Amino acid sequence: MTPSEMEARIVRYGDLQPCKTAFIDAHTPGSDQKENFTIIGGGVSESADQHVHITIPHGFNIGAAGQPPKCRNSLHSHRTAEVFFVLKGRWRFFWGRYGDAGEVVLEVGDIINIPTGIFRGFENIGTDYGMIMAVLGGDDAGGGVIWAPQVIEDARDHGLVLGQNGKLYDSKKGESLPDGVSPMPVLNEEELKSYPEMTPAQVVGYGVRRYNDLMSLAGKEPVLVIGEKGVIRDKPGFEVGFLTRGSASTDMHAHDRPSVLMPVRGHWRLIWEGGEAVLNPGDTCSIPADLQHTAVPAMTGEASMYHIVGTDDPAGATWLA
CATH class of the missing domain: 2.60.120.10 (Jelly Rolls)
Known part of the structure; x- marks a missing residue:
């Protein structure tokens, strides 16, 4: 790409x-x-x-x-x-x-x-x-x-x-x-x-879930915020993850469906097979399915980002069903 x-x-x-x-x-x-x-x-x-x-x-x-x-x-x-x-x-x-x-x-x-x-x-x-x-x-x-x-x-x-x-x-x-x-x-x-x-x-x-709590939980590994095994246990048809400077990795990975990156704080360097781009707070980035990519902080200071990917669970009433 x-x-x-x-x-x-x-x-x-x-x-x-x-x-x-x-x-x-x-x-x-x-x-x-x-x-x-x-x-x-x-x-x-x-x-x-x-x-x-x-x-x-x-x-x-x-x-x-x-x-x-x-x-x-x-x-x-x-x-x-x-x-x-x-x-x-x-x-x-x-x-x-x-x-x-x-x-x-x-x-x-x-x-x-x-x-x-x-x-x-x-x-x-x-x-x-x-x-x-x-x-x-x-x-x-x-x-x-x-x-x-x-x-x-x-x-x-x-x-x-x-x-x-x-x-x-x-x-x-x-x-x-x-x-x-x-x-x-x-x-x-x-x-x-x-x-x-x-x-x-x-x-x-x-x-x-509070931002400061998620920052602590994602100190070394990304945290699954919403999902079957998330800190909010739910299956709404998508999962929400959270990563920080300490939990970001340079390892490339891919998903079998489109995913979305949404920075909260800091500037993030998106790297994929074919190029790089900087993501800023308030930007929304759609990553194509099967594209090898990663994201790491681009500058010093606090950095955090939400990550969303769909699941096979049907989108509908969840825990109230």
């Missing part, structure tokens, strides 16, 4: 293209300044305006959310795994039918594997623009987003209607539901019973 071919598979942080109309709460006060990024795979955006940087199937999706202070993402659920790590800022994650069942605050490098089947949201509680990176299970990310009823109702009051076809229609732009397309139905009380109200101990104890 030539350097130019590899560069086409690296999405640089500075080249990310945001969409401000990705979801039904795009006009709702408190959520109307958020930006959605779809980096690898189609994601779950409901807007035709969403730009997809890399369309090659990986068995999972990579995306991101960028938000100014006090901006939140409304309560929603997914049928497949949703994993976040904080790239910039300080974030509050909350969950439950009304978002009051529990919450946790995450800092840079912290990771959360949110259980499938619960309503969740998140808010930038820092003082500057923040960014969280996301991994969603499955190539189609479970077929979309399930919104808490009040989110759909609030959005309608501000001009946005979600069709049963999963597409958004903006009355402020003169749009309306096409003939034959009904509004997305709101979940009724009986259906809402299948969305559990989980305790902080359940969600945090199960799915949250």
Whole structure:
């Protein structure tokens, strides 16, 4: 693979293209300044305006959310795994039918594997623009987003209607539901019973791991963060690993499917059969299947990186199944 071919598979942080109309709460006060990024795979955006940087199937999706202070993402659920790590800022994650069942605050490098089947949201509680990176299970990310009823109702009051076809229609732009397309139905009380109200101990104890703890665990060997034998034991259709300066190796290796490198801190030198490139925090790099490669820190100082690769486990409800 030539350097130019590899560069086409690296999405640089500075080249990310945001969409401000990705979801039904795009006009709702408190959520109307958020930006959605779809980096690898189609994601779950409901807007035709969403730009997809890399369309090659990986068995999972990579995306991101960028938000100014006090901006939140409304309560929603997914049928497949949703994993976040904080790239910039300080974030509050909350969950439950009304978002009051529990919450946790995450800092840079912290990771959360949110259980499938619960309503969740998140808010930038820092003082500057923040960014969280996301991994969603499955190539189609479970077929979309399930919104808490009040989110759909609030959005309608501000001009946005979600069709049963999963597409958004903006009355402020003169749009309306096409003939034959009904509004997305709101979940009724009986259906809402299948969305559990989980305790902080359940969600945090199960799915949250702190950056400093992972730095310690990966002191000499890369650590499997999410996987059947990971520190978070789950099989969401992909594995998440974590490596540091001390656990990086110059030994070349390959995977039988595409994998993804996502630096958190430091600059990393990606080496493969055919060239080299430098990866920086916020960059996302897709490594082709069967390509011999490795990554090592390119400069002195702290260095850390998440690594994602698909598995043969079906992407769907995992530990709640």
